[in-house]
Amino acid sequence: MTPAARLAAAIEVFAAVDTARRPAADVLKDWGRDHRFAGSGDRAAIAGLVHDALRRRASAGFVLGGEDARAVLLGTLRLARGQDAETIAGLCDGSRFAPAPLTDDERARLEAASLEGAPAHIAGDYPEWLDAHLAAVFGDESAAEGAALAERAPLDLRVNTLKALPEKAAAALAHLEPKPGEWSPLALRVVLSADGKAPPLTSEPAYLKGQVEIQDEGSQLASILAAPPRGGQVLDLCAGGGGKTLALAALMDNAGQLYAYDDDMRRLAPIHDRVKRAGAHNVQVRTPRGKADVLEDLEGRMDLVLIDAPCTGTGTWRRNPDAKWRMRPGALAERMRDQTTVLDAAVRHVKPGGRLAYITCSLLDEENGTQIRRLLAANPDFRVIPPAEAVLALGARGPALAQAALVSDEGLLLTPRRTGTDGFFVAMLQRA
Incomplete structure (x- = not known):
């Protein structure tokens, strides 16, 4: 699948998640079963786009001035993926399997990409009804805390000292370039690729031998x-x-x-x-x-x-x-x-x-x-x-x-x- 086709598929899946009010993982699984031509790389890329859009749906929709799936996905490319308006326009060229071309208003909004005037729950990407609850804990920092929660999570591992010391586990996973955790002496952190795809950790010998566990x-x-x-x-x-x-x-x-x-x-x-x-x-x-x-x-x-x-x-x-x-x-x-x-x-x-x-x-x-x-x-x-x-x-x-x-x-x-x-x-x- 081309990047444009993956974007169109992500818009379709996101709309289905909204309509069916089902967990995204279930909708993505159904989509993959119904579109067997999509390879594992395609499915992973589409899932990454959908999850990024769910993380940023409020702010992305605000930027594009709408709450529909297309607005949220385009806004996500701008806010979460850092793509400029020209790059996004290249994906939305109206060709076969690609999204329809950008409107003048969409292009203008993507070029501005402004959250100016957005309330805390929009800038922080959380449900409005939680605003007072989060403000009670974080005060004026609710939006900043929410925005951090809208970022991708890293892949954190805990070294199982019953089977290995951190140095041995890190060496066994050297090809993943793990970094020591900032706080836990048992933590190793693997930085994910730009599309957020995680390596198949559960197939790693270090995992199968019980030397590491996946744990934040x-x-x-x-x-x-x-x-x-x-x-x-x-x-x-x-x-x-x-x-x-x-x-x-x-x-x-x-x-x-x-x-x-x-x-x-x-x-x-x-x-x-x-x-x-x-x-x-x-x-x-x-x-x-x-x-x-x-x-x-x-x-x-x-x-x-x-x-x-x-x-x-x-x-x-x-x-x-x-x-x-x-x-x-x-x-x-x-x-x-x-x-x-x-x-x-x-x-x-x-x-x-x-x-x-x-x-x-x-x-x-x-x-x-x-x-x-x-x-x-x-x-x-x-x-x-x-x-x-x-x-x-x-x-x-x-x-x-x-x-x-x-x-x-x-x-x-x-x-x-x-x-x-x-x-x-x-x-x-x-x-x-």
């Missing part, structure tokens, strides 16, 4: 700040597919006992193969069984309970750009109820003197600080470990991280703009 540096930091005690008793209460479980196991150097639980068996299913590949021998997976309490024997025994809480995922918009446009106010209220439930369940497992790590990939105070304040009001025997103290688990890089992140009385907020990671909130609490 912010998620790695959350696990490190939780400071799981070597030889201790640790419960990962919302383990899901096991990303943080594996990080905790490596940090514990396979000593002690690490229990992994999730109330959804489907989310928990991948953890078994991942644990085996990682060589994590201290992990015991607890699978839910109807109404039976499979964690009853752990009550009051845990040195650390880690909660990777269910949340709106506003901190992961770089990786899931269509999710932010599908999000509705009711989702926030529902996630808050889930968080209250899981926090109340976690408290009973923390032993005297033990700690609780509360983590979300959300930027909203309702899911972060508000939940911690509620927990403290209901459980006066808990206290927040001050963020300035909690970051020392990171070693020498800790104080610098505290300077870069947004620190509150309840915890630490990482964002793409401040720390170059996905958005994560981390709060550490200790029982008296």
Whole structure:
């Protein structure tokens, strides 16, 4: 397919995502099945265009003066891809399989490419109803924080120290030119190509041998700040597919006992193969069984309970750009109820003197600080470990991280703009 044909296909797919209100990945998969002449390179390029357009749909549409798929895609080429009006006009020449030629108004708007006068939710590319929620956290910087969330995410890897040291893993992946992470001593970052296509990491020998896992540096930091005690008793209460479980196991150097639980068996299913590949021998997976309490024997025994809480995922918009446009106010209220439930369940497992790590990939105070304040009001025997103290688990890089992140009385907020990671909130609490 020519670049012009790829652009026309991306406009078609974007329009279908809007019309069907379905995840972009599903629509792209259907498009590829119905257009088998498109090769893997074509499908990847089209997907990259669609996801870039979803990241920048508000600002791109504003620049072109419209909200339809064509306006958003053309605006995306200008804002996200840096193409000038002449280059875009070359793609829209009206030939077979190419988009129709630019109108005079489209060309003029592309040449100006101005966001002057755009409100914060347009400049920051997020739903208008979230404006007050983000302003409560970031004030006048909401647009800048949103714009950073509208950029592409890098490919971050966590070195599994049960199988390799960072130097060995980096050498095994030298052809991908990985760079050390800025904050996590276990992170390697692979810079993606201009079209955003990621290398087939899961086919790499280093991945197959369990030397590296795909994990955002912010998620790695959350696990490190939780400071799981070597030889201790640790419960990962919302383990899901096991990303943080594996990080905790490596940090514990396979000593002690690490229990992994999730109330959804489907989310928990991948953890078994991942644990085996990682060589994590201290992990015991607890699978839910109807109404039976499979964690009853752990009550009051845990040195650390880690909660990777269910949340709106506003901190992961770089990786899931269509999710932010599908999000509705009711989702926030529902996630808050889930968080209250899981926090109340976690408290009973923390032993005297033990700690609780509360983590979300959300930027909203309702899911972060508000939940911690509620927990403290209901459980006066808990206290927040001050963020300035909690970051020392990171070693020498800790104080610098505290300077870069947004620190509150309840915890630490990482964002793409401040720390170059996905958005994560981390709060550490200790029982008296």
